[in-house]
Amino acid sequence: SVLSSLPSFQSFQIVMLGLDCAGKTTVLYRLQFNEFVNTVPTKAFNTEKIKVTLGNSKTVTFHFWDEKFHTCHCGSHIPDCTDGVVFLVVSVDIERTEEAKTELHKITRISENQGVPVLIVANKQDLRNSLSPSEIEKLLAMAPWHLQPTCAITGDGLKEGLEKLHDMIIKRLNAKHPFKNPCKRQDGQQYLMSKCFYLP
Template identity: 35%
Template sequence: MGFNMYFYFCYVEHKVIIVGLDNAGKTTILYQFLMNEVVHTSPTIGSNVEEIVVKKTHFLMWDIGGQESLRSSWNTYYSNTEFIILVVDSTDRERLAISKEEIYRMLAHEDLRKAAVLIFANKQDMKGCMSAAEISKYLTLSSMKDHPWHIQSCCALTGEGID
């Protein structure tokens, strides 16, 4: 009985939402976390959810579709969210302004006032991609004072930079 009670009271699950524009690599990153392999994906309509355990810490990862028509419903996922993972396509210079607009809109939401932010600068294997430093500067991350944040270069297809 003692062990079960201990487990019951110490089991904590952290809610993570993975957001970003369509085709940024959110679902590929989710399954790279889960299985350490590339899974063929199609555009996410709605969301995918998976539990990932890292060193006995449980994360409930919500991968939310990024098409323009779905972004207005992102706020339905915000309740109890501790971590936001924003995935940016490092080759998509034209839509970086939209990513910036979306992340600052999210961070202004009451339910996310305590959330930490991880930005994955994805597709670093592609020729002509922006560096994490360029993306950080464009997103004005240095002015983000109310949320702990980190930007990480990665390649969802190889898993590089994700662990």
């Protein structure tokens, strides 16, 4: 199969989006340190390289770009070299879920962004008044994306979500380049991502 034939040193560029206080930075540090870390609001963006061992025993490096809405010059356009998008929503706030829906659909309807795999992370599922995954899917008017219920504090659901995102990325890359190694990265790709996020 395609997945079993890929090397174990894959590295992917992931843009992490979501409204403020959705838990993006908490998710990043939970994945990186495997523990809860108190965070402060992101001023512009964070970037972290995180190695994850997936269910098939392959070690994958996800290079996350944690972007704060309304601060990046990219607006609704994500960098061309983005392999996938992680979009966080808060499971306990219907009003903010509606706002997140507007931003999410704005991003995914741009022609340049279409086809990029999107993982919806429904954070704060540990709270008693949280919406169910099916309720969130209905509120977001879900397209063919994957919604993963999670808790950033405990880490529940995060690895499962990354495994699903990884599968979606590999299938897309293989469809685009069926006769090439989809894991081969272009020189300067990280520079291009950094340049995009740093420009005003």
